Amino acid sequence: MNSSIKTPAANQPISRRSFLDYLLGGGLLALVVGIVYPVLRFVMPPELPEAVQSxxxxxxxxxxxxxxxxxxxxxxxxxxxxxxxxxxxxxxxxxxxxxxxxxxxxxxxxxxxxxxxxxxxxxxxxxxxxxxxxxxxxxxxxxxxxxxxxxxx
Amino acid sequence: MRCGTLTYHLLFLLLLSALVAVPAAAQDETGNSCIDCHTDLDGKLAAPAMTMTEDVHYRRGLFCQDCHGGNPERGFAEGDPELAHSRRYDWRGAPKAIDIPEFCTRCHANVNYMKQYNPSLRVDQLLEYRSSRHGELLAEGDENVAQCVSCHGVHGILSVSDSRSPVHRANIPATCGACHADKALMKPYSLPTDQLAKYSSSVHGVLLLERGDAAAPACNDCHGNHGATPPGLNSIANACGECHALNRDLFNKSPHKKAFAEMELGECTTCHGHHDVTKTGDFMIGTGDKSICIDCHEDGEAGFEAAGAMKAQLDSLKNILASAEELLERAEQGGVDVESGRFDLQQARNVLIKARGAIHSFDPESFTKVTETGITEAGIVMEIGEAALHDLWLRQVGLAITIPLILLVALALYWKIRRIESPKH
Amino acid sequence: MIAFETEKSSAAAWLNERLGFDKLAELVRHKQVPQHRHSLWYYLGGMTLFLFIIQIITGILLLLYYRPTAEAAFESVAFIASQVPFGWLIRSIHSWSANLMIFFLFVHMFSVFFMKGYRRPREVTWISGAFLLFLSLGFGFSGYLLPWNSLAYFATQVGTDILGQIPLIGEFLLKVARGGEDVTGATLTRFFGIHVAVLPMVTTFVLGLHLALVQKHGMSVPMSVEKSGRPIKHMPFIPNFALRDAVGWTLALGLLVLLASVFPWELGQKADSLASAPAGIRPEWFFLFSFQTLKYIPGKIWFINGELLGIAGFGVGALALVLVPFLDRRAQRNEVGRLVSAVGVVVLIYMIVFTFLGYFA
Known part of the structure; x- marks a missing residue:
């Protein structure tokens, strides 16, 4: 663990910060899509909508x-x-x-x-x-x- | 009328028991004085009485005197066994073996008499029996051959539908084998005695005796029962064809029909055996070591080539079926559903079964027509299997994208923490 | 969150006036997590919570297609796994996540135990945690039967049999659990109701209490750290600790996807009450140590039924688990007591050894 911890400060170089934030934001967005897409596909009923064919x-x-x-x-x-x-x-x-x-x-x-x-x-x-x-x-x-x-x- | 006699008889017994010192045990149970007396006798004379109560005739209201004659009521009333067994009352006693067919058919060949018990029962057994090898020999005076009681039993005859009956379907091989597997008995006729053993291990025997499949043939289904004879050389295909009709029809149209007749070869039996009909296999066709075709067809002959061609067709159908199934299995193991493929595979497998029957055309051209349809259907299964595997591949692609993405996000989070906690800030 | 403290938009202000979440934001902003060499264990509770959330989401999704009857249960799970798009993934994640959740729950519990995090004033936090463990085991036991495959069917038969061994009320409990004399479709319906209605409802309350208490008291600092005399560093919960949590959760998600894809959870054969029990019936791994123990106990100990004694032993064990904060008197007085920790080590070794015996013996 890092020994000296500070709360986030605003005076960071804009480019590095924004690159990291874009990376994080983009990654999270892709991840959310990767989670929501299968869920939506799952929720849509398949061709044969019933499990047991009696x-x-x-x-x-x-x-x-x-x-x-x-x-x-x-x-x-x-x-x-x-x-x-x-x-x-x-x-x-x-x-x-x-x-x-x-x-x-x-x-x-x-x-x-x-x-x-x-x-x-x-x-x-x-x-x-x-x-x-x-x-x-x-x-x-x-x-x-x-x-x-x-x-x- | 019979009922009246019985009531009369019973009343009489009741009266008598009060007057005459008859042992109590003798008159209860059956109320039949033949059985009551014979039960008290020893050995040979008691035996018929012991099993009689189960007898199909007895159960239908027929008594000893209906076959043997005599007058048990009179004999009992007067306390004189001689009277019961008197020729005055048509006492016929026990028939000799040679007389048994006529003894039984007094009733069993009587259309009107049999109608009252079972209108659908056949009454031509005597006619059939006389045409049989057994009947011919009996007529020549050979008392060792089978007649009615040899198979049906004597006293205590059970209905054919009773599973304990010796002529019940599943018991027939043992009943026939009782004589036909006996070396000493068969020696005078110079007949083989291995039929029962062969049959028992045959595909038919295993089905009937071990698996209890009532559709499987017993001895009588090929040889006839009352008219039992060996089927002649040219009628074998007809006997087998009773069940294997499709193969019979194909065989009859095939070039083998004429060739076998000319060479005096048994039609079905030449390849399949008769009592020891074994489970068929694809090894039987072709030009391999175990092939039956090469017993007659030598290398270079047209028949040899035809056998090879048909075998090749069969193998290619089997191979494509096997690879189609393997594809489906791989897809299933990966967790992809291929139910429709399984359905189509079953249809394609049907063609293989059909093709094995179609071998009996012994015509490579029409055989190929059958196998080609199977190869086409198996091709459809292959497509389904490949589509399923493609689906599986897509899952792996999805995984290959997702995992690095997740790792990237985790890494970005880590950098974020590092940035936040960096001493510079 | 940060938006609320600076320039509040009118909508946020409107909402805040009615809901008062700036107080909550304030609370969270000031939340600090102690930092020392045992801090790593603080993430395990969060990890368990994350997996529980996954369970809720995938569980609700599975409910769209699952049918809780003996005739249709197996088929509907097979249907989910084969016909529904991504059904194989959702079902597999639900199964894997359930097992990982229970694993992390155990690790969380033992870490809190050995760090003596149940000391005053956190007794109720511990007790609620112990009940969450029991509830999770209940989730596991009831959920195991739902696919209605033969392994689960027979494992449930054996598992519920144990209930019947309890004197006096055993038969009653057995009938209530099974919905009859035997494991049938009635049992399935019951287990389904327990799995998706009763346990989630109870768990929501107990979990709510547990989390509220954790917020109220903050993280417990181990005695060894407290007693070292050095000043204890803290890190803010937001964003430092939360980001660390997020790393763990993301990796857990990756692990789940990987496990679910590479080792899809098997469905097995449909349960058939007339079929003979398959070889190797065993309960899920987290029940295995107790299953194995009952196997080793002789039929009679003196004059008491051995199995009954085993069951009573587990009852006492569960009670002791709940009462740990009160049994450990020394810890309550903030004294270092080796005895309780030693007992914990023995129990942990016993559970690990017997679980392995259950698999390999």
């Missing part, structure tokens, strides 16, 4: 024709949304229970089909033929306005 908009009304299906992303895994002949929406997890391939809708058979090893599921998700050992998990479907919302129960 529901997802799988499609819009009219996206699907009767007797067709489409794959949508549900969290980390795929889901399949099917519009049946009788205009009923059904949704299942689309990961085949055999070796985790993604299943697809077969309009010709009106069944869910896994192309990898020819596994079949009926429109209740039940494994009916081929290697799949278990049914597909079924999700709830609700039509909210224009959106077809799929939820995990």
């Amino acid at each position: 529901s997802v908009v799988a499609a819009k009304v009219g996206d699907l024709k009767p007797n067709s299906g489409r794959i949508f992303r549900f969290g980390k895994g795929p889901g399949i949304l099917i519009l049946t002949d009788s205009s009923e929406y059904r949704a299942f997890g689309a990961t085949c229970t055999h070796l985790s391939c993604t299943v697809q809708y077969r309009a010709d058979l009106k069944e869910i089909w896994c192309a990898c090893h020819n596994g079949y599921y009926d429109l209740n998700g039940k494994n009916i033929s081929g290697p799949p050992p278990r049914p597909l998990p079924r999700y709830n479907v609700a039509v909210r306005g224009d959106n077809i919302v799929v939820t995990k129960s």
